Amino acid sequence: MTKPRPYMPSNGTEGDWFESQWCADCHHDDYDNDVYCALLSKAHCGDQPDEWIYRDDKPTCTAFRDASKPMPIPRCPDTLEMFPE
Amino acid sequence: MRIARNDFARLLQQVVKAVNSRNTIPVLGTLRLEASGGALTVTATDLDLEISGSIEAEGDYIGCIDARMLAGAVGKFKGDEVTIEADGDDAVIKSGRSRFKMQTIPVGDFPTMDGGKFGxxxxxxxxxxxxxxxxxxxxxxxxxxxxxxxxxxxxxxxxxxxxxxxxxxxxxxxxxxxxxxxxxxxxxxxxxxxxxxxxxxxxxxxxxxxxxxxxxxxxxxxxxxxxxxxxxxRVIPSGNDKNIVFDNATMRDAADRVALASNERGRAVKMTITEGVCDLTVRGDAEGTDSVSVDYSGEEVNIGFNSRYVVDVLGALPPGDVNMAVADGGSPALLTSDKAPSQRIVIMPMRV
CATH class of the missing domain: 3.10.150.10 (DNA Polymerase III, subunit A, domain 2)
Known part of the structure; x- marks a missing residue:
């Protein structure tokens, strides 16, 4: 499988645009509740987050979790399954 | 085309819900507007779902306009009416003293979902x-x-x-x-x-x-x-013979309280049910115990559940008495309420 092409904004304006497209609606970054995205902090320091890639030639964050939907809660490993696979 | 702003804003709020916030296909980020014969029909789709709605309108118009921008602008307009006119490849939207010029996408690019035959x-x-x-x-x-x-x-x-x-x-x-x-x-x-x-x-x-x-x-x-x-x-139990009746809010509050002692690795609340009482215990970073009065007289039952599930399922049942039917600690429990006879909830137990 080919490794995805990494994406990094080339300037502050592009970075602002990327943040408005992804981070602004993401569970991982919620300024009002003191939740800060580790990937965003990494990028602000100039390091390339592995999750920022080009998908269909468009900048994408693969760690994005839509804040308008409930954050998926990890499945309880100790509860018995109704429909064992 | 001329439309009443309030009706238009309300329609856009309903229809825009079909639009995904992130689209790799630009036309899916637009609304298809078609006004003719005294009605405006607005349609949005994400290819899995299509929402469309109509309101009265004067004049004709057809075009696809950016959904978020249009809904946002119309929601903030102060005028009583909104007019939309085509200007080459753009749409000019006016209301009161506000004027927006937005790019459009040809309506031929807008995908339509074929309803097929409904049986x-x-x-x-x-x-x-x-x-x-x-x-x-x-x-x-x-x-x-x-x-x-x-x-x-x-x-x-x-x-x-x-x-x-x-x-x-x-x-x-x-x-x-x-x-x-x-x-x-x-x-x-x-x-x-x-x-x-x-x-x-x-x-x-x-x-x-x-x-x-x-x-x-x-x-x-x-x-x-x-x-x-x-x-x-087949997973809805029919032979659970131990019926425990408790007040919904009391049990939910107790489960919610003891869950404070749980941690990410263990959210189990152990219920020990004896005659007239259910003791709840959670052991995580700390230990929390509580007890709730129940209507039960039979042999002791020990069963564990994920505390979050207990809170969720009780929240879905009406206030008042809840009947929890169990067979043993390793089998699913059936929860019902006389106030909602059409509803049945099954919750799987947890190893505790």
């Missing part, structure tokens, strides 16, 4: 049928066939079921005999469609692959999840 038509309050079960829908991509609500006709009733494999909730409603419910097999309605259902009675048309929900002049057309729903009836 069954029902009139019912679908939102009320689904409300008590929606909490149990799975959010896991791996089990996509559980990412919605299963609905099927059984003996003159319509039954709605949702499960994530740990919790299951079923609710049913009687359907008048003149409604041909029997002509459709079970269908799975996706989560996004469930979350967009209007309140009150709606007309529901069902085909093999789609569902159409009509509420006045607004229509939701959605693909169904094309998969087999698990045989849920």
């Amino acid at each position: 069954a038509t029902l009139a019912l309050d679908l939102a009320a049928l689904f409300a008590p079960v929606a909490f149990a829908m799975s959010v896991e991509d791996a089990r996509y066939y559980l990412n919605g609500i299963y609905m099927h006709p059984v003996d003159g009733k319509l039954v709605a079921v949702a499960t994530d494999g740990h919790r299951l909730s079923a609710n049913s409603v009687d359907v008048p005999h003149e409604q041909p419910t029997a002509v459709f097999e079970g269908i799975i309605i996706p989560t996004k469609t469930v979350n967009l259902l209007p309140k009150g009675e709606v007309t529901v048309d069902i085909s093999d692959a789609k569902i159409r929900i009509t509420d006045g002049k607004t229509t939701i057309l959605s693909k169904l999840i094309d998969c087999v729903f698990p045989d849920y009836q």
Whole structure:
């Protein structure tokens, strides 16, 4: 499988645009509740987050979790399954 | 084209819900507007779901305009009316002293969902049928066939079921005999469609692959999840002979309190039920105990559940007495309430 092409904004304006497209609606970054995205902090320091890639030639964050939907809660490993696979 | 701003803003708020916030296909981020014959029809789609609605309008217009920008602008306009005119490839939107010029996309690029032939038509309050079960829908991509609500006709009733494999909730409603419910097999309605259902009675048309929900002049057309729903009836216990009755709010509050002692690795609340009392214990980073008065007289029962599940399922049942029927600590529990006789909830136990 080919490794995805990494994406990094080339300037502050592009970075602002990327943040408005992804981070602004993401569970991982919620300024009002003191939740800060580790990937965003990494990028602000100039390091390339592995999750920022080009998908269909468009900048994408693969760690994005839509804040308008409930954050998926990890499945309880100790509860018995109704429909064992 | 000229339209009343309030009606237009309300229509846009309904329709824009079909638009995904992130689209790799630009036309899916737009609304298709078509005004002719005294009506404006606005349509939005994400290819799995299409919402369209109509309002009265004067004049003609056709074009696809950016959904978020149009809905945002119309919502903030101060004028009583909105006019939209084509200006080459752009649309000029005016209201009061505001004027916006927005790019448009050719309407020929806008995808339309073919409804196909609908075999069954029902009139019912679908939102009320689904409300008590929606909490149990799975959010896991791996089990996509559980990412919605299963609905099927059984003996003159319509039954709605949702499960994530740990919790299951079923609710049913009687359907008048003149409604041909029997002509459709079970269908799975996706989560996004469930979350967009209007309140009150709606007309529901069902085909093999789609569902159409009509509420006045607004229509939701959605693909169904094309998969087999698990045989849920076999996991609803029928022989649980130990019936424990407790007050819903009291038990939910107690489970919520003791859950504070849990941690990410262990959310188990152990219930020790003896005559007249249920002791709840959680051991995590700390230990929390509580007790609730119950109506039970029988041998001691020890059973554990994920505390979050207990809070969730009790929240889906009406206030007042809840009956929890259990067989033993390793079998699923069945929760029912006399105030909601059509509702059944099953919760799987946890190793404690």
